Amino acid sequence: YGVMPFVAPEVLRGKPYNQAADVYSFGMIMYHIATGRQPFANCAHDSILALNICNGIRPEINEQEAPKFYIDLMKNCWDP
Numbered sequence: 765y766g767v768m769p770f771v772a773p774e775v776l777r778g779k780p781y782n783q784a785a786d787v788y789s790f791g792m793i794m795y796h797i798a799t800g801r802q803p804f805a806n807c808a809h810d811s812i813l814a815l816n817i818c819n820g821i822r823p824e825i826n827e828q829e830a831p832k833f834y835i836d837l838m839k840n841c842w843d844p
Contacts, residue, residue, distance in 0.1 A: 769803035773818045791841025795823050798830035798838070 766775075772788035775781055792803045803823045807813050822842050825835055 768809040768813055769817075769823075771817070773820075776814045776818055787841050791838045792823075794834070794838040794841065795825060798834060799823075799825060 766789075770789045770792045772781075772785035775785050795801075795803050801823075804813055804817075807816075822839070825838070827835065830838075
């Protein structure tokens with residue numbers, strides 16, 4: 765797969781990698797750059813995290829950590 769927090773939900777569901785999966789991963793890289801934290805750093809990288817990602821759970825971020833336009837772009841990358 766790759767590093768669990770950066771893997772797109774559809775890939776975790778067994779579908780092949782594609783451009784949309786890369787865009788999702790880019791959104792997670794944007795999160796890491798903006799916050800200095802790994803996505804889901806406070807969670808075990810296990811099947812529970814995989815289920816949460818597949819169910820739409822995403823890392824929290826606020827406008828004190830990044831400008832609104834940046835957050836909006838990042839969240840658009842995560843949109844399945």
